[in-house]
Amino acid sequence: MYKVNEIFETIQGEGSYTGTPAIFLRLQGCPVGCSWCDTKQTWEIDPELQLSPAAILEKKADSDHWCSLSSTQVLQLFADKGYRAKHVVITGGEPCMYDLRPLCDLLHSVGYSTQIETSGTFEILAPEATFVTVSPKVNMKGGYEVLRTALERANEIKHPVAMEKHIEELLELLQGLDLTNTLVYLQPISQKAKATQLAIEFCKQHNWRLSVQVHKYLGIN
Numbered sequence: 001m002y003k004v005n006e007i008f009e010t011i012q013g014e015g016s017y018t019g020t021p022a023i024f025l026r027l028q029g030c031p032v033g034c035s036w037c038d039t040k041q042t043w044e045i046d047p048e049l050q051l052s053p054a055a056i057l058e059k060k061a062d063s064d065h066w067c068s069l070s071s072t073q074v075l076q077l078f079a080d081k082g083y084r085a086k087h088v089v090i091t092g093g094e095p096c097m098y099d100l101r102p103l104c105d106l107l108h109s110v111g112y113s114t115q116i117e118t119s120g121t122f123e124i125l126a127p128e129a130t131f132v133t134v135s136p137k138v139n140m141k142g143g144y145e146v147l148r149t150a151l152e153r154a155n156e157i158k159h160p161v162a163m164e165k166h167i168e169e170l171l172e173l174l175q176g177l178d179l180t181n182t183l184v185y186l187q188p189i190s191q192k193a194k195a196t197q198l199a200i201e202f203c204k205q206h207n208w209r210l211s212v213q214v215h216k217y218l219g220i221n
């Protein structure tokens with residue numbers, strides 16, 4: 001069973017799938033505690049805030065309510081909503097707190113592609129066909145024990161930046177990694193002008209890509 005904070009259909013606004021229609025499945029729970037996190041409502045799993053599967057689809061605003069769903073129920077809810085997107089982004093919270101293999105296998109078997117957004121603090125339990133985005137955080141709670149393996153598995157590394165020390169940290173993390181098949185993105189934190197300038201400058205310097213959170217500029221989910 002997966003604890004789900006929200007399900008919605010939108011356009012992927014980050015990384016190399018930017019612009020792709022996608023169904024977002026936001027899972028509940030994250031112990032990492034980034035001060036600038038834009039989904040703090042997913043951090044705690046409060047048993048008193050459990051909703052029914054039907055209620056989760058009716059959510060209109062961000063809240064820390066969640067519901068418990070099996071892989072089959074997730075698929076059923078996609079059908080109930082009549083979603084047309086064929087790409088599913090599993091995010092959170094920290095989705096790798098969960099074993100994502102049964103869910104991704106089921107989604108693949110009916111023709112969806114899948115993508116995970118993860119901090120790299122938990123072992124990634126997902127099929128090979130799942131596109132993995134790893135977004136490491138400076139001094140993240142939960143530590144770097146499994147991060148190296150996560151970075152090696154990553155299809156893209158999307159590093160949130162606001163200060164020069166974030167770039168230095170990324171350079172350290174990338175040392176010794178074979179990046180032949182890995183895309184590296186800098187993502188300015190919270191659309192800050194200074195962070196964006198910094199990201200542009202260092203993307204040019206290192207031949208990395210820029211990921212701005214397009215959905216925030218558009219004012220959509």
Ligand SMILES: C[S@@+](CC[C@H](N)C(=O)[O-])C[C@H]1O[C@@H](n2cnc3c(N)ncnc32)[C@H](O)[C@@H]1O
Pocket residue numbers: 030036037038039091092093094095117118119134135158160187188189190191213
């Ligand atoms: C909300 S997190 C959830 C998935 C996972 N916990 C993670 O951190 O990758 C999804 C993505 O949003 C990014 N993010 C979160 N808050 C942000 C902010 N204020 N500005 C820019 N990116 C942010 C994260 O770095 C991550 O790439």
Ligand SMILES: Nc1nc2[nH]cc(C(=O)O)c2c(=O)[nH]1
Pocket residue numbers: 010011012013014024039091092117215220221
């Ligand atoms: N449109 C849109 N794209 C996104 N890409 C990653 C997101 C996330 O919260 O993980 C996100 C999100 O919340 N909305």
Ligand code: SF4
Pocket residue numbers: 030031032033034037038039040042092093094119137
């Ligand atoms: S790891 Fe992801 S969900 Fe958790 S606090 Fe950091 S940005 Fe937010």
Ligand SMILES: [Mg+2]
Pocket residue numbers: 038039
């Ligand atoms: Mg988001």
